[in-house]
Amino acid sequence: MKKILTLLFVSVLGGIMTLSAYKLFIEKDAKFFVSNADSKPSFITTNSTSSNLLYNNANAPDFTIAAENAVHAVVHVKNTTVNQGGPVTLQDLFYGRSQPRTQIGTGSGVIISPDGYIITNNHVIKSARDISITLNNNKIYSAKLIGTDEKTDIALLKIDADEDLPYTTFGDSDQAKVGEWVLAVGNPFNLTSTVTAGIISAKSRDLSGVNAQSFIQTDAAVNPGNSGGALVNINGDLIGINTAITSQTGSYIGYSFAVPSNIARKVVEDIMEFGDVQTGILGVNILNKNSEYAVENGLNEINGVYVSDIEENSGAAKAGIQNGDIIKKVDNIKISKFSDLSGYLNTKRPNDVVNVTIKRNGKERTIPVTLSKSEIMTVEYLDMQLKNIPKQAKEKYNIDNGVLVVKNENYALYKNAGINQGYVITEINGETVNSVDDIIKLQQKFGDKITKISVINTKGQKESFIFR
Numbered sequence: 001m002k003k004i005l006t007l008l009f010v011s012v013l014g015g016i017m018t019l020s021a022y023k024l025f026i027e028k029d030a031k032f033f034v035s036n037a038d039s040k041p042s043f044i045t046t047n048s049t050s051s052n053l054l055y056n057n058a059n060a061p062d063f064t065i066a067a068e069n070a071v072h073a074v075v076h077v078k079n080t081t082v083n084q085g086g087p088v089t090l091q092d093l094f095y096g097r098s099q100p101r102t103q104i105g106t107g108s109g110v111i112i113s114p115d116g117y118i119i120t121n122n123h124v125i126k127s128a129r130d131i132s133i134t135l136n137n138n139k140i141y142s143a144k145l146i147g148t149d150e151k152t153d154i155a156l157l158k159i160d161a162d163e164d165l166p167y168t169t170f171g172d173s174d175q176a177k178v179g180e181w182v183l184a185v186g187n188p189f190n191l192t193s194t195v196t197a198g199i200i201s202a203k204s205r206d207l208s209g210v211n212a213q214s215f216i217q218t219d220a221a222v223n224p225g226n227s228g229g230a231l232v233n234i235n236g237d238l239i240g241i242n243t244a245i246t247s248q249t250g251s252y253i254g255y256s257f258a259v260p261s262n263i264a265r266k267v268v269e270d271i272m273e274f275g276d277v278q279t280g281i282l283g284v285n286i287l288n289k290n291s292e293y294a295v296e297n298g299l300n301e302i303n304g305v306y307v308s309d310i311e312e313n314s315g316a317a318k319a320g321i322q323n324g325d326i327i328k329k330v331d332n333i334k335i336s337k338f339s340d341l342s343g344y345l346n347t348k349r350p351n352d353v354v355n356v357t358i359k360r361n362g363k364e365r366t367i368p369v370t371l372s373k374s375e376i377m378t379v380e381y382l383d384m385q386l387k388n389i390p391k392q393a394k395e396k397y398n399i400d401n402g403v404l405v406v407k408n409e410n411y412a413l414y415k416n417a418g419i420n421q422g423y424v425i426t427e428i429n430g431e432t433v434n435s436v437d438d439i440i441k442l443q444q445k446f447g448d449k450i451t452k453i454s455v456i457n458t459k460g461q462k463e464s465f466i467f468r
Helices: 002-025 049-059 064-073 090-095 261-274 292-296 315-319 338-345 391-396 411-417 436-446
Strands: 074-083 101-111 117-121 130-134 140-142 144-149 154-158 181-186 194-205 215-218 230-233 238-245 256-260 284-286 305-310 326-330 353-360 363-370 378-381 384-388 403-408 424-428 452-456 462-466
Touching: 064 074, 064 181, 064 194, 064 230, 074 117, 101 181, 101 238, 117 238, 117 261, 144 261, 154 261, 181 238, 194 338, 215 238, 238 261, 256 261, 305 315, 305 338, 315 363, 326 338, 378 436, 384 436, 403 436, 411 452, 411 462, 424 436
Parallel strands: none
Antiparallel strands: 074 101, 074 130, 101 117, 117 154, 130 140, 144 154, 181 194, 181 230, 194 215, 215 256, 230 238, 238 256, 284 305, 305 326, 326 353, 353 363, 378 384, 384 403, 403 424, 424 452, 452 462
């Protein structure tokens, strides 16, 4: 018991001594603050997520006006086609041929005038028997096909409405900048009046592999049904017609492509004025930077495009452009690849004058060139020189398609098929030939391997030759 009392006494004494020391030496310098439970805590402003969000919202571009204007000018395009079915089967012989089936395809279009002209993609209305247009206010009209251009994938439609229609104005696609905000407006998956946003990812993009295209590339989401719809800037100006996507699934996975508005506008103006597209050419052949010759001679790294040949009697030849010149700029458009050049020239017509800046012998000079008609354009293929057939000649000789043989130095084709100057080549390896553009594509696809060729001889007779 004594031990317990002694231990308790020592503990109490130690506590008294500790408290006395604290009071004597520490408490006089200490200050205590007691917070009232009803007081509001104060906050110090930091770089938090919420404050950044408020800042970004205040400085983000406003798409609402552009979207509001665009959705009223974008329409839903429905085309009706008739599927004749596949080849005759054994079942057809016993039970009779199945009846043709009606199919409906959908896409988008853009009203470009108050009296009802509508621009869309050629592939949206191709082979259509009937075309109907649904406006944003759900009114439905029957559309008339005014004209198409398969090369640029542009078609022009017309509806007759009982009132002026909302429409969008063309912007200058040449002035559009990489990194600029854009909106894609259309009807993906039959979802009408859909707006998506993104930026311009690249310009003068070619998907064909033959430098025949000059698309605006954007990361705005575009899906099936958006084709023919509007690509607009934040002012609501039309800078492109949505046309294609790159995808392994058939749906949007990151990039989409639009025909620049300057090209689309020129195509529809030509269709309205001339009935077809008027193509102005410079008359130069450009060296492929990835070719063996370009790599061996250090021409694959030049800043510009290298002129490898000049078309005889072309505007370039008459203006004095020479083989070996490097084209740096046309008018105010910088040229770094062939699709830059072809894209800009697609906005021009024959007899238009363009200022071509070239580099020759280390010095730059600017030369005015009058563009020529596409009929003078020739290509070399299989040791033959081929050119487009003038429209008047097609009508005179009742020729639907083909290219004219200007010169043939291919002895095998001359000996075995009799193909010579004046013949018209209409088909190669089972694929229809409409123009020298098709020849370029076929050359890329087949090279020099020809298994079949169809021609019209100088007597107007159709012939086909098979090579084994």
